[in-house]
Amino acid sequence: MKKTLKITHNAKLIRLVSSLQRFYFEPKFFGSENIHPEKPAMYVGNHSIYGVFDSPIIIDYLFNEHKIAVVSLADHVHFHIPIWKKMVKGIGAIDGVQAYAKLAMQQGYSILVFPGGGREVVKRKGEEYQLIWKERYGFIKLAQEFGYDIAPFVAIGGDEVFDLIFDANGLLKQKWFQKLLSYPRLGKFLRHGEIIPSIPKNIIPKRIPFYFKFLPRMSIENIHSVEDLYQFRDQLQGEIYREIDHIKQLRDQGQL
Template sequence: MEFLENLYKTLHSLLSSYIDLDYSLWLYRFLTPLIVTFLLPLVFVALIYISFLVLFIYKLHRQVIMRAVQGDRNFWRVGRKIVAAIWDAHARIYHGYEVIGLENVPQEGPALIVYYHGAIPIDMYYLNSRMLLQRERLIYTIGDRFLFKLPGWGTISEAFHVSPGTVQSCVSILRDGNLLAISPGGVYEAQFGDHYYELLWRNRVGFAKVAIEAKAPIIPCFTQNLREGFRQVGIFRTFFMRLYNKVRIPVYPIYGGFPVKFRTYLGKPIPYDENLTPQDLQIKVATAIEDLINQHQRLPGSILLALLDRLPTFRRRVRRKEE
């Protein structure tokens, strides 16, 4: 015991001669919140790769697993359910996730879900999981091409039917009676949107052409507090915008991963109308999503208040003020 005490005193004396321990302790306490803020998004990345590992193991040992679930001919069905259960548990615990308006999604038949794209589209992972578990319906998703260069993404996209998508492939998905999710803002909206929740669609009408050609209804979709969960760094915006326009991959640093309240709102379906042009339909859908934002989102968004939304008493107080 005496030896350990002497060793501690010796080490303390050596460190003190080279390092200001009081300053180091202050620096540690000062930087900890900053470090944690930028590490939290890694939780989301880790969850993606946990999903990949589950699906990879399922694919690798499919014969054994399929024998255990005899009678189910859909190869990926069980794997999807396992991953959906993981994501849904994360959604409920970490974000108190809710879906409002699930009845607006048809029990069968095609529908195009058009959604606002957050810094990270974690809400669509949550929505797809909830849809699989409660409705037995998979939402086919259009993803940016850069995703398919990431390790492990091929397995995830194969299992959950994520694809880059063209007008014709999207029309084919809908004509087969499936649900399809598209964000017209895409990566650009993800990277350069902010807590004012402005739509950054840049005159994109591809989704409208898809809906018109497939004669499918459109369901507007928005998730409350999405930008308070993950945000972009607020500096060097012009620089990162120029860089993005050159490389066309996400370059704007993201921070966050805050356990704010997430609530996805699915609006009333916009039915097929042969008299609408793609431009007219784009405006109509954009207006529907903006109405959801104005009705359900605090503007500008606040991380602190979004955290307080997790408290039932605070939510009731906010609702009374809105009424």
């Protein structure tokens, strides 16, 4: 029997969840000409600190403005919190494991991927707008398996709403903390220190404008070897980094 995955997109909930962010940050969107609802794609971009400011806005914009029921690959932790997990599922998110992603793609859904995952969410001092993808290539292989184009996007603003007073770097240098991480169960739970959140000076985020831009799609048809895979990933990262710098420059010059 073929496995199925029930995916829910509650239009009212999606709009409600993003309403506060849209009111507070007044996001602007660019590159709508690069969005093609008729063909599913894998949307890949940078993740903002804490991960709660960018995702709802992107999902809302694609779903309610472009009629794209995008499925977000979310961190496992979201699905262990009783009330929260119901809301996360209601906006079309699934546990970000490859098996579930494949089931969603078999149903023809577009996929929203942040390759930096949980580590990119808990950014540390000086890591603003960094793509912390490590050696992850699985999302590209997945897109290739289903013939999906990669649809890059950038999100500007989210990494600047907080000034950090604490991050994990200092903690990870402490011998006593390394001793704690040496215990298998605790080390696994904390992912060897990777998911320790940074602490901001300001509880209320700064009210600064957000900008989102969708870049031209990138075909994966020319990936035939491991070397091609590495080259494509580097090219994708380069496109995202260049656009982040470009938008920040235009913003700082008052041209947006």
